[in-house]
Amino acid sequence: MKLNDEQQMLQDSVARLMADKGPVSHLRQLRDEHNDKGYDEPLWQAMVEAGLTGILVPEEHGGIGFGLVGAGLVAREIGRNLSVTPFLSTAVLGAAALSAGGSDEQKAKWLPAIAEGTSIIALAVDDGAKHRPERLRARVEGGTLSGEKRLVLDGHVADLLLVAAGEGDQAALYLVDPKADGVTIERTVMADSRNAARVRFDQVPAEAMADGAAALAAALRAGRAVLAAELSGLALEAFERTLGYLKERKQFGRLIGTFQALQHRAAQLSGEVAMSEALALQALNACDQDAEDADQQVLAAKAKASRVALLAGQEAVQMHGGIGMTDEFDIGFFLKRARAGGETLGDANYCADRFAALRGY
Amino acid sequence: MSDLEQFRAETRAWLDANCPEEMRQPLKSQADHCWGGRKWQFQSEAQKVWMERMAEKGWTAPQWPKEYGGGGLSQEQAEILAEEMKRINARTPVSNFGFWMLGPALLKFGSEELKREHLPPICRGEIRWCQGYSEPNAGSDLASLQTRAEDKGDHFVVNGQKIWTSYADKADWIFCLVRTDPQATKHNGISFVLFDMENEGVSTRPIELISGESPFCETFFDDVKVDKHQVVGELNRGWDVAKYLLTHERNNIGGEPPGFLKGRALGPLAAEYVGTEHGKLADAGLRADIANLEIDHMAFQALVGKIRAEAEAGQGVGAQSAVLKYYGTELNKRRYELMMDALGSEGLEWDSERTLGGLFAREWLRSKGNSIEGGTSEVMLGIVSKRLLGLPDA
Incomplete structure (x- = not known):
């Protein structure tokens, strides 16, 4: 599938917001200062103002009801910048669960609070x-x-x-x-x-x-689909940073990007990242369309993205060589997040197992 | 009713009335495919009737212009026709390299005269084409080809050897890359020419493959006369045509797998041979492998869809076709390996009737060629790294 104009605009504006207000340096700062809250409060506030916290909240409860494709576009940019916010916990998992299974009273109490950014x-x-x-x-x-x-x-x-x-x-x-x-x-x-x-x-x-059963199912589905988008964005960023390095680092008197062993691995990784992104977007869309095989697509997308993000993190560290092993250099953050995001809401093996079960074998 | 809905209704009715019952079964093997051509022996009256009726409608080449024997259908109409054919399991009425490769090249680069001469017989299934590209010393490095065509005034004389010519022994005409300017740099002296395989001096020898089958030939040209007007595109610019066709060929990869596994899912097939326990395949390793393959395939299909959508929006497929070629063929090889894992000893039977003469093993072995023909996987990765990623040359 391809983004429509409205979705493309959302992606562009979120990309600017995250690069501007939620870059990797903020993650480093939060870590180093042992921040009590542990997330980027100014960024979260900017996301509230942009309406992104209410991206899954229906309009009647004060959200913008943009659907999971929209949430995935936000998550992709979060992945690219390793932005630290309660977006997944609150705006995705919380909103999806309450919308799908909350009583009228629970919805009226919590959904506006999610959109307004007053509750986590x-x-x-x-x-x-x-x-x-x-x-x-x-x-x-x-x-x-x-x-x-x-x-x-x-x-x-x-x-x-x-x-x-x-x-x-x-x-x-x-x-x-x-x-x-x-x-x-x-x-x-x-x-x-x-x-x-x-x-x-x-x-x-x-x-x-x-x-409560529907709420659990909806949260898991939404969370996995959005995580697939975040992990794909993370993989893309790790890949692009690595590609840039291949074009500037010299050894043996030549750019290391001229070596075929690295060229082919970079080519394979670029394809894997592109497939992971395409499947994540397709799965998010399948959820919004309530497609019959939406669960299968989401499990596939989460499995694929978990594997690809980890691969991208591993390759990124390896191709950066010694500097990739240093804490001072940011690339290691991508590997760490790939591991943690991959584990969250079911790792690749778990998702593949459930996928096989849904396919009847 | 919208125009497209009406087209669907009419197409459905026409197919129902005109597609013979025998042609509404999936192919049992590649041997059931209708290739057409002067030497073609129809396997049944139904196969002949089906080809002729579809040709009459122009639906053997649905999107080619009507004046050249095609159906003149839009992309949307062609998709509807394909869906309606799939709905009743209608077989492809006829197909060969004329449809896949030469036709698109002629439509883009051919003179009006060549289009009128060659496209209608392709559509009617009268002429079967083969492709003369690779040579013994020009495989991955195709542009170093040495088969030469000398200008003799009103005609060329072609000498040299081709290899991996698909079904050269069964084809009627060949489209062929030949060197017309030996002085020029290697990409600049090549022309794309057409000639009849019955011309004097053409001979072929089938090559037996590891599958025991011989879909490819060595083809020899010994003073073969070729009419000068049979050059597609400009003289010495044949590499442009060849490159366009290779891209086109790679774009077509990414649909369903060819052969036995077309339309068949591995899960149920494996269940038949491996058995199940508590509703799961009784081989946990195989089950995980199949799931991971299907997930990778789903991701691949999603990317194919995205690239196609971008191509329709005018961004072009270009070097992306190398991505599709690489992953499509690697996935297909994995799929056949898992099929063999699932089938156990039954998959190894080489000539039993039960296995239609070793169909499984032969198709498994045939799939190994997927990542070699039409540009090896390694060549594809080279294209991706240089043209898509902009990595520098050594």
């Missing part, structure tokens, strides 16, 4: 080191939740937790107040210098949604 929402799904939402260990009984969650993005700064848990034989999302008694939050800074948390729930009041 965190999704808690993983009970273990791997993403396995089909086998949740956290349980809700008699309206109270118990369990332990990991990789809760922006969990330590969240105003609302959306927690995946089993009740009877049904898995669903529940609303939990992070300040409630029995909630213990441990901030876990990850290798990519992003926010995550381990959260323990000990008999905590859990508020059911109108359709």
Whole structure:
């Protein structure tokens, strides 16, 4: 597919915004100053003003309802700049879950707050080191939740937790107040210098949604699709920086980009990145169109993007040689984010396994 | 009803009335394909009737102009025709290098006289073409070709040897790259000429491949007379035509895989031979390999769609065709390797009737040529790195 004019304009304006207000240097600064919030507040505020926090929020709740293609375009630029915001946790996962499964009251309370940037929402799904939402260990009984969650993005700064848990034989999302008694939050800074948390729930009041199962499914689908776009953008940037390096670094009296061994690897990587981007966009569009095979496309896109981003990060470090190993040089940030983003909401193996299951083999 | 809807309705009705039942089955193997040409033996009356009826409509070459025997269809109409044919599993009525390669070259570079002479017989399935490009010492380095055409006043005399000429022994005419100016630099002295394979001095010898089959020939030219008006494009500018066609050829890759796996999914095929446990393939490694292949294929298709959409918007495909050629053929080779993994010993049977004479193994081996013919994978990566990525020459 190809972007329409409106989408192209969004991409262009977001590209400027992120390069301007959310460059890689901000990630480095947040890390080095051990920032309490752990995200780029001025950038988040600029995104609120640009309406991007409400990109998935329906207009009746104060958003712009631009759909997942729009969210993916934002994520792509986030990937290119490694911008640090609660966009994924709040504007994508939170908005998708509440829109799909929230009661009227829950929607009226939280969706405008997402659009206005006054609340941060965190999704808690993983009970273990791997993403396995089909086998949740956290349980809700008699309206109270118990369990332990990991990789809760922006969990330590969240105003609302959306927690995946089993009740009877049904898995669903529940609303939990992070300040409630029995909630213990441990901030876990990850290798990519992003926010995550381990959260323990000990008999905590859990508020059911109108359709918590649909909310969980919608959040996972939206989150994976948007992550595929972010990882594709990350891969593209890592590739382009590496290509630039091949054209300036000299060894043996010539540019290293003249060596066929590197040329062919660069060519292969460029194709992989292009395919990853194309599939991510197609999958986002399939979700917006509610295509029959949207879930298959999203799983494929997340698997592909996870692999390609990691490959791009690995190749980028290798082709930069010694300087690629230094903390002073930015390229390592891309490798770290590729690893973390790839793990989030299901790694490539998990997505491929689910993809095969949906295809019936 | 919009014009396109009406076209769809009319096309559906016409196909229903005119496509013989026998021609509504998927090909069992490449042997069922109708190539056409003077030497063609129709496998059935239905195959003949189907080709003739489609030719009459101009639908053997749906998008070529009507005055040259084509259907004059727009891109949208051609897509509708393809969809409607697929809906009833209608076979391609006739196809050969005349349709894929020569036709597009003539339409772009040919004189009016050459178009009127050659395009209608292609559309009617009367003349089967082959392609004379590679030579024993000009493979990846095609422009170093040495077959020469000497100017003898009113005609050329061609001498030399071609190799990897697809079905040269079965074709009627050849489009051929020959050196017409030995003094010029290697890309500048080449011309694109056409001649009849029955001309005196043309001989062919099939080459047996690792698949046991012989789709390619060595072709020898010994003082072959060629009419001077049979030059496509300008004299000594044949490389432009060749390059255009190679790009065109590479663009056509990216659809469904050729051969046995066309229209067949690997998952169910593997389930048949490997078995299942709890609804999953009973071989976890193979299952993951198939899933990853299908994911990569889906990503490839998404890129193909994007590149095509950009091409329609006038940005041109250009060197992107090398990307498509590289990934399309590498994916196809992977697919055939997984097919062999799935089939086990049944895939290895070389001549049993059960396997239609070793179809699986032969198609697996045939697929190895995909990343060699039409420009090797390594040549494609070279094109991508230099022309798309702008990496410097050594």
